Amino acid sequence: MIEKKIFLSEKDIPKQWYNLMADMPTPVLPPLGPDGKPITPDMLAPVFPMNLIEQEVSTDRWIDIPEEILEILYRWRPSPLRRAVYLEKYLQTPAKIYYKDESVSPAGSHKTNTAVAQAWYNKQFGIKKLTTETGAGQWGSALSFACNLIGLECKVYMVRVSFDQKPLRKAMMQTWGGTCISSPSDKTEIGRKILKEIPDTPGSLGIAISEAIEDAVKDKSGETRYSLGSVLNHVLLHQTIIGLEAKKQLEIAGEKKVDVIIGCAGGGSNFAGLSFPFVLDKINGTKIDIIPVEPEACPKMTKGLFSYDFGDCAGMTPLMAMYSLGHGFIPPPIHAGGLRYHGMAPLVSQAIVEGLLAPRAYNQVKCYESALLWAKTEGTICAPETSHAIACTIDEALKAKEEGKEKTILFNYSGHGLMDLLGYERFLAGKLVPYVLSSEEIAVSIDKIKGQPKAEIRKSGKW
Amino acid sequence: MIEKKIFLSEKDIPKQWYNLMADMPTPVLPPLGPDGKPITPDMLAPVFPMNLIEQEVSTDRWIDIPEEILEILYRWRPSPLRRAVYLEKYLQTPAKIYYKDESVSPAGSHKTNTAVAQAWYNKQFGIKKLTTETGAGQWGSALSFACNLIGLECKVYMVRVSFDQKPLRKAMMQTWGGTCISSPSDKTEIGRKILKEIPDTPGSLGIAISEAIEDAVKDKSGETRYSLGSVLNHVLLHQTIIGLEAKKQLEIAGEKKVDVIIGCAGGGSNFAGLSFPFVLDKINGTKIDIIPVEPEACPKMTKGLFSYDFGDCAGMTPLMAMYSLGHGFIPPPIHAGGLRYHGMAPLVSQAIVEGLLAPRAYNQVKCYESALLWAKTEGTICAPETSHAIACTIDEALKAKEEGKEKTILFNYSGHGLMDLLGYERFLAGKLVPYVLSSEEIAVSIDKIKGQPKAEIRKSGKW
Numbered sequence: 001m002i003e004k005k006i007f008l009s010e011k012d013i014p015k016q017w018y019n020l021m022a023d024m025p026t027p028v029l030p031p032l033g034p035d036g037k038p039i040t041p042d043m044l045a046p047v048f049p050m051n052l053i054e055q056e057v058s059t060d061r062w063i064d065i066p067e068e069i070l071e072i073l074y075r076w077r078p079s080p081l082r083r084a085v086y087l088e089k090y091l092q093t094p095a096k097i098y099y100k101d102e103s104v105s106p107a108g109s110h111k112t113n114t115a116v117a118q119a120w121y122n123k124q125f126g127i128k129k130l131t132t133e134t135g136a137g138q139w140g141s142a143l144s145f146a147c148n149l150i151g152l153e154c155k156v157y158m159v160r161v162s163f164d165q166k167p168l169r170k171a172m173m174q175t176w177g178g179t180c181i182s183s184p185s186d187k188t189e190i191g192r193k194i195l196k197e198i199p200d201t202p203g204s205l206g207i208a209i210s211e212a213i214e215d216a217v218k219d220k221s222g223e224t225r226y227s228l229g230s231v232l233n234h235v236l237l238h239q240t241i242i243g244l245e246a247k248k249q250l251e252i253a254g255e256k257k258v259d260v261i262i263g264c265a266g267g268g269s270n271f272a273g274l275s276f277p278f279v280l281d282k283i284n285g286t287k288i289d290i291i292p293v294e295p296e297a298c299p300k301m302t303k304g305l306f307s308y309d310f311g312d313c314a315g316m317t318p319l320m321a322m323y324s325l326g327h328g329f330i331p332p333p334i335h336a337g338g339l340r341y342h343g344m345a346p347l348v349s350q351a352i353v354e355g356l357l358a359p360r361a362y363n364q365v366k367c368y369e370s371a372l373l374w375a376k377t378e379g380t381i382c383a384p385e386t387s388h389a390i391a392c393t394i395d396e397a398l399k400a401k402e403e404g405k406e407k408t409i410l411f412n413y414s415g416h417g418l419m420d421l422l423g424y425e426r427f428l429a430g431k432l433v434p435y436v437l438s439s440e441e442i443a444v445s446i447d448k449i450k451g452q453p454k455a456e457i458r459k460s461g462k463w
Numbered sequence: 464m465i466e467k468k469i470f471l472s473e474k475d476i477p478k479q480w481y482n483l484m485a486d487m488p489t490p491v492l493p494p495l496g497p498d499g500k501p502i503t504p505d506m507l508a509p510v511f512p513m514n515l516i517e518q519e520v521s522t523d524r525w526i527d528i529p530e531e532i533l534e535i536l537y538r539w540r541p542s543p544l545r546r547a548v549y550l551e552k553y554l555q556t557p558a559k560i561y562y563k564d565e566s567v568s569p570a571g572s573h574k575t576n577t578a579v580a581q582a583w584y585n586k587q588f589g590i591k592k593l594t595t596e597t598g599a600g601q602w603g604s605a606l607s608f609a610c611n612l613i614g615l616e617c618k619v620y621m622v623r624v625s626f627d628q629k630p631l632r633k634a635m636m637q638t639w640g641g642t643c644i645s646s647p648s649d650k651t652e653i654g655r656k657i658l659k660e661i662p663d664t665p666g667s668l669g670i671a672i673s674e675a676i677e678d679a680v681k682d683k684s685g686e687t688r689y690s691l692g693s694v695l696n697h698v699l700l701h702q703t704i705i706g707l708e709a710k711k712q713l714e715i716a717g718e719k720k721v722d723v724i725i726g727c728a729g730g731g732s733n734f735a736g737l738s739f740p741f742v743l744d745k746i747n748g749t750k751i752d753i754i755p756v757e758p759e760a761c762p763k764m765t766k767g768l769f770s771y772d773f774g775d776c777a778g779m780t781p782l783m784a785m786y787s788l789g790h791g792f793i794p795p796p797i798h799a800g801g802l803r804y805h806g807m808a809p810l811v812s813q814a815i816v817e818g819l820l821a822p823r824a825y826n827q828v829k830c831y832e833s834a835l836l837w838a839k840t841e842g843t844i845c846a847p848e849t850s851h852a853i854a855c856t857i858d859e860a861l862k863a864k865e866e867g868k869e870k871t872i873l874f875n876y877s878g879h880g881l882m883d884l885l886g887y888e889r890f891l892a893g894k895l896v897p898y899v900l901s902s903e904e905i906a907v908s909i910d911k912i913k914g915q916p917k918a919e920i921r922k923s924g925k926w
Binding site for chain 2: 001003004005007009010011074075076086104106108145148149168170171172174175176177372375376378379380381418419421422424425428
C-alpha cells in the first residue's frame with residue numbers, strides 16, 4: 001500500500017535554514033539607494049531590526065534556526081508531504097505527484113513560517129509593534145498570529161480588492177489581536193494621495209507596502225518596524241524549511257530523485273522555500289526542472305523586465321534588481337491576491353536570469369478549472385494562488401503521460417482556499433474573466449522604469 | 464522532547480467500527496411507529512437504504528469497514544492526535560491535554576467520516592441522490608464532498624440562521640457539486656407551512672430534517688434517499704473510528720490510561736465517535752469520566768426529558784427514546800449551529816440514563832472566551848461547536864491544578880472555525896449574548912411531549 005501522507009517527526013525538523021546567496025553562481029546584485037549606490041545595512045535600520053538586516057545580507061550557507069522559533073513552529077511543523085494518488089489516477093498519468101502541505105499552519109499558508117521568525121527577531125531587538133501589508137490576507141493573518149504568540153502589536157494594510165472580497169480575513173486577524181485596515185487608507189500620506197487621484201482603485205501590494213512603511217518610519221519612538229511577507233532574502237531564507245523537510249520526507253517515501261519542482265510565485269517566497277534546496281542540487285549538477293508559476297494578469301517573470309526597480313508603489317524602498325512590471329503597475333483584480341505584485345524576489349529573479357528556473361504563466365480561469373478538478377479528486381479546496389501550481393502540475397503530469405515517461409513531480413500546496421470561496425462561487429457561476437494582459441499594456445508600464453539603473457549580471461551560462 | 468503531534472500510519476487504521484449496541488448494559492429501547500409499536504426495518508425503507516438499516520439495528524460488536532471506504536478516508540485519516548502543551552503551560556496545569564484533530568478533513572470536521580460511509584452504502588444500494596439537512600454547514604459540506612467522490616447527487620437544506628451567517632458554506636458545497644437551500648424553503652409542504660406561520664423564523668435542524676425527508680420520500684423513482692448527519696446508531700457507529708484511532712495513538716504516546724473524555728454534543732455523533740470505545744472500557748470496569756457538552760441555549764441532556772419523541776419538527780420520523788426538549792423546540796440563534804438540535808442520540812441518551820456519561824452545559828460567551836484563549840495559545844481557530852469541548856477541557860484542567868492531581872484529558876477537536884469567523888467578530892465586538900434558557904421556557908416546550916410513550920429502562924445502577 002502506498003502511504004499518501006508522509007510525516008516527519010518533530011525531532012527530525014531541520015535545525016538550519018538554507019541560504020542560496022552562498023551558492024548563487026554569480027554574485028547577487030546589491031540593493032541601491034536614492035543616489036544609485038549600494039545601500040549600507042544602517043540605511044535599512046529605520047525599517048527593519050538589525051538582526052534581520054544581517055540575515056538579509058548574509059552569505060552564510062546555513063543559518064541556525066533558534067530553538068524558540070522551532071518551539072512555535074512545532075504547532076504545525078514538520079508539515080506533511082502528501083502523494084496525490086487520486087489526481088494521478090484521474091489523469092491516468094505515469095507521473096508521481098507529491099505535494100508539501102503548507103495549508104496546515106494555523107493561518108492557513110506557508111506565510112506563518114517567516115511570520116514567526118520575523119516577529120521573534122523583532123522582539124529580540126526590542127521592537128514592540130510591526131506594520132505590514134497583505135494581499136489575499138494570508139500574510140496579514142500569519143503575522144497577526146505570530147505577533148500574538150510572541151507579544152507584539154500588529155497593524156495590517158490590506159489591499160482593498162481583497163479586503164472587500166474576503167471580509168472574514170479581518171475577523172481572523174482580530175482573533176489573533178491584529179488590526180486590519182483597507183488600503184489605500186486615509187491613515188497615511190501616500191494612501192490619501194492615491195485615494196484622491198484614483199478613488200475607485202482596487203489597491204495593490206505596492207500601495208499597501210508604501211502605507212505600511214510610512215506608518216512604521218513615522219513612529220519616532222523607534223519601537224515600530226515594518227515586516228514584509230515575501231521578496232526579501234531573509235524572508236525566502238525562513239521558507240527554506242519547507243524544501244528541507246520535503247527532502248527528508250521524499251527519502252522516507254523511497255524517492256531517489258525529483259524531476260520537476262513547481263510553486264506559484266507572487267513575491268517568490270513559497271516557491272523559493274520549496275525549491276531553493278533543490279536549486280542547490282541543480283547547481284551541483286542534478287538534472288531537475290524548477291518552475292515558478294505566475295498569473296497571466298501579472299506576468300513579471302515571463303513578460304517583465306529584469307531591472308532595478310522599487311519594491312513599493314511610492315518608491316520608498318531601495319532599488320532592487322528584479323523582474324518587474326514597473327512599480328506603478330496595478331494588476332487586474334484577480335482572486336489570487338497574493339500573486340498581484342509587480343516584482344519578483346531578487347534571488348528568484350537572478351536564478352531565472354541564470355537559467356536555473358523556467359517560469360510559466362497561466363490565466364485564472366484555467367487555474368480555477370484545475371482547482372476544481374483538485375477538489376473533486378484529492379478533495380481539498382486550495383487557495384487561488386496555489387491553483388497556479390496545480391494547473392502547472394496537471395500540465396506536467398499530462399506531458400509525462402503523452403511521453404509515456406515515469407516522472408516525479410513535487411509542488412508546494414502553499415495554502416487552503418477556505419477563506420477564498422467567493423472566487424470559487426464566481427467561477428462556478430461563469431463570472432470570472434481570464435485577465436490576460438496585452439503586450440501594449442505591459443510595455444506602457446515597463447517603459448516607466450527604463451530610466452532606472454540597468455541590472456546586469458554576467459551569466460555563467462551553465463544551465 | 465514531547466512530540467506534540469502523534470500520527471498513525473495508514474496501514475494501522477482501524478479496520479472495523481465499534482458498535483456500543485452490543486455492550487449497552489440494558490437493551491436499547493426500539494424506535495416506535497405511529498401506532499406506538501416498535502417499527503420494523505422495512506418501515507424505514509423509503510427513507511434509508513436497507514444496508515444502512517441493517518447497520519442501524521445491528522447488535523454485532525465489530526462491523527468491518529469496507530476497503531473502498533478506507534481508500535477514501537485515507538485522504539485525511541488517520542487524523543492526528545495532538546497534545547495541547549501550549550494551553551497546558553498557559554493554564555499551569557498538571558493535566559496532560561490531548562485532542563483528536565478532526566478538523567483536518569477536507570470539509571473541516573468529523574462529519575466527513577459518516578458522510579463517506581453513508582454515500583458509499585447508498586451507492587451500493589443503487590441510490591442516485593441524497594437529501595439532507597445541515598445546521599452550521601459542516602454536515603452539508605461533508606455530504607457534498609462524499610457524494611462528489613462517490614458519484615451521487617446531493618441536496619442540502621441549511622438552517623436559515625446559519626445560511627445567512629455563513630454564505631461561504633454554500634459555495635463550498637457547490638464546489639463539490641452539492642446544492643444548498645435555505646430552510647425553511649418554499650420547496651416543501653412543511654417549509655411553506657412554517658414560512659406562512661413564522662415568516663421570520665431562524666429555522667431549526669428539526670425543520671430542515673422534515674424538509675429533507677419530505678423531499679426524499681416524494682421522489683417516486685425510488686432512487687432518492689435521505690441521509691442524517693448524527694443521532695442514529697449507524698451514524699455514531701461510523702464515527703467510532705475516531706476513538707479507535709485515538710486509543711492506538713495514546714499507546715504510541717505512552718499513555719496507559721485516560722481520566723477524562725470530552726466532546727461537544729449536538730446530535731451526539733462526534734462525542735460518541737471519540738468516547739464509545741472508552742465507554743466500553745468503563746463498562747468493563749475502568750474508572751473514567753466521560754462528558755458530553757451542550758450549549759445552555761439547547762440543554763436537552765442537562766434539562767431535557769428522557770422520553771419518546773420525534774427526531775424532526777413535523778413528526779415524520781419514528782419516535783425515538785432520547786433526551787429531548789420537545790421536537791417543536793426552536794433554539795436561540797447561537798453560532799454553534801451544529802448544537803441547535805432538540806434531541807440527543809438514543810445511544811448517548813441511554814448511556815446518560817445508565818450513568819455512564821456526565822453531561823454538562825456552557826453558554827456561548829464562555830465558550831467563545833475559551834475559543835479565544837485556544838487561538839491565542841494553541842494557535843488554531845476552532846468551530847463554535849468545538850469551543851464547548853474546549854471550555855469544559857479548560858475547567859477540567861483547572862480542577863486538576865486546584866486538586867494538584869496529574870490527569871490525562873482527551874477531547875475531540877471536532878472541526879475548525881474558518882467558516883465561522885463572523886461569530887468571533889461579533890464576540891470580539893461584545894455583541895454576543897449568552898442565551899441561557901429559563902426553566903419556564905424549557906418546561907413549556909417539554910410539556911408538549913409529555914403525552915408521548917414513556918421511555919423506561921431498568922438501570923443496572925453500576926456507575
